[in-house]
Amino acid sequence: MSVTKTELLIMELLVSGSAYGLELVHRSEGKLKRGTVYVLLQRIEEKGFIKSQRQPRDGNSKSARRTYFLTGAGAQALSAYEELWKNLEGIKLT
Amino acid sequence: MTYEEVKVSEAIEAITSVYGDMDDEDLVDMVEHFVPTERTKIENTVKFYRDHEDHIDTLTFVQEEPLEEHGALVGEVKIHRSPFPYLRAISRFIFPAHISIRVFDQLVEDAEEEYLEALSKDRKWHARWIRIRESLRFCFTIVVQIKASTLKIVWSLFRT
Numbered sequence: 363m364s365v366t367k368t369e370l371l372i373m374e375l376l377v378s379g380s381a382y383g384l385e386l387v388h389r390s391e392g393k394l395k396r397g398t399v400y401v402l403l404q405r406i407e408e409k410g411f412i413k414s415q416r417q418p419r420d421g422n423s424k425s426a427r428r429t430y431f432l433t434g435a436g437a438q439a440l441s442a443y444e445e446l447w448k449n450l451e452g453i454k455l456t
Numbered sequence: 457m458t459y460e461e462v463k464v465s466e467a468i469e470a471i472t473s474v475y476g477d478m479d480d481e482d483l484v485d486m487v488e489h490f491v492p493t494e495r496t497k498i499e500n501t502v503k504f505y506r507d508h509e510d511h512i513d514t515l516t517f518v519q520e521e522p523l524e525e526h527g528a529l530v531g532e533v534k535i536h537r538s539p540f541p542y543l544r545a546i547s548r549f550i551f552p553a554h555i556s557i558r559v560f561d562q563l564v565e566d567a568e569e570e571y572l573e574a575l576s577k578d579r580k581w582h583a584r585w586i587r588i589r590e591s592l593r594f595c596f597t598i599v600v601q602i603k604a605s606t607l608k609i610v611w612s613l614f615r616t
Binding site: 400403404 | 555557558559560561562563564565566593597601604
């Protein structure tokens with residue numbers, strides 16, 4: 363299963379804690395766009411790397427807004443990609 | 457006034473305009489169905505609405521009494537309808553429910569929050585700008601989602 367660079371970025375941002383879409387856009391400092399972030403989140407969720415749940419409000423009710431968090435599979439995929447990236451950086455072209 | 461309070465007031469207005477006169481209890485039940493929040497808050501607002509029905513402009517839901525006196529959810533503010541429900545309707549028409557909920561409802565939630573925040577600060581022109589900008593963003597997201605869904609279908613066909 364392939365993961366794009368932007369999807370990896372979202373997963374990296376979720377390592378520091380769960381967040382909702384707009385929060386991720388703010389955390390990314392302009393790398394993520396509000397118009398595409400939810401499309402990407404939905405795609406990563408389908409792959410099983412993140413999960414979402416409706417955000418609780420002050421009372422017992424829940425809002426339509428969803429909070430996203432990294433799953434075990436997502437954390438594994440992220441560390442595998444980081445490992446791969448380190449190995450690639452170590453290779454010197456002769 | 458919080459976003460939740462605005463929603464409760466809007467729901468009361470919408471339900472009474474559609475169903476006309478109804479028991480307070482039925483009205484509270486219906487509002488609770490549309491805006492799940494603390495029942496006592498809804499009951500207070502319904503009571504306030506009943507007490508001041510004659511003085512409330514049904515279109516703008518404006519009233520003169522101070523908020524603290526009644527413990528109700530409507531204060532000395534003008535309550536506006538959110539201009540975004542039609543966006544939800546469009547997304548539900550085009551896309552399956554799970555995409556509509558996970559992609560477009562989130563987008564509309566963000567837009568509504570920003571829009572109502574601007575109105576609460578009395579920044580009407582900024583709110584109008586948000587309305588236009590978010591509608592355009594919504595259209596852009598529809599294009600992105602259609603592209604993503606098409607690619608997914610093509611890829612699955614290619615693999616089989």
